[in-house]
Amino acid sequence: MSGYAPIAIEMARYNQWQNEKLYGLLATLPPGELTRARGMFFGDMLATLDHMLMVETHLLAYIDAGAMPSAFDPGRRIETEFEALRAARVRMDAKFRTRCEDAPPQWFDEVIVMPSGRKLPRSFWWAQLFNHATHHRSQVTAELTHMDLDYGNTDLPYNPLTQFPAP
Numbered sequence: 416m417s418g419y420a421p422i423a424i425e426m427a428r429y430n431q432w433q434n435e436k437l438y439g440l441l442a443t444l445p446p447g448e449l450t451r452a453r454g455m456f457f458g459d460m461l462a463t464l465d466h467m468l469m470v471e472t473h474l475l476a477y478i479d480a481g482a483m484p485s486a487f488d489p490g491r492r493i494e495t496e497f498e499a500l501r502a503a504r505v506r507m508d509a510k511f512r513t514r515c516e517d518a519p520p521q522w523f524d525e526v527i528v529m530p531s532g533r534k535l536p537r538s539f540w541w542a543q544l545f546n547h548a549t550h551h552r553s554q555v556t557a558e559l560t561h562m563d564l565d566y567g568n569t570d571l572p573y574n575p576l577t578q579f580p581a582p
Contacts, residue, residue, distance in 0.1 A: 419520075419541070420515070420523050423515040423538065425571070428576040428577060428578070429574050430511060433569060434508055437552055440566060449461040464555060465492050471544055471547070474543065477540060478540045523537050523541065556569075
């Protein structure tokens with residue numbers, strides 16, 4: 416057994432904390448700031464956050480089913496309005512917590528076979544999901560820094576949701 420379950424639980428809690436902080440700060444911005452072209456890979460902050468949610472939707476389906484759910488389209492949008500995206504984000508973070516907190520530890524060790532034939536444990540895909548989220552949150556928080564807005568602490572030990580070690 417890999418022992419990834421407590422890490423996945425903690426990362427799901429961390430992910431929720433960071434998203435709550437980020438969306439809370441973004442909600443204070445004047446209209447138009449989220450969709451203003453900034454030269455980001457996905458153009459603006461809203462599109463970047465939407466991409467994050469779209470990939471997570473795809474990866475969670477993959478993690479749950481053990482097979483690719485559909486063809487991947489990196490340009491597909493899920494939500495184009497901030498409040499709808501924020502609500503979808505809250506629901507997704509709740510799904511992450513539920514999946515990680517309720518799963519038996521050995522579930523994370525189960526192998527998923529990629530279409531290429533490569534075999535990787537479910538824990539690998541959770542790590543990819545959380546890493547992808549951190550990557551894109553960092554792109555958005557960099558833009559906030561350029562706007563002289565302080566996003567605050569991102570260090571794991573300061574997460575108020577931490578209950579590590581997880582049960």
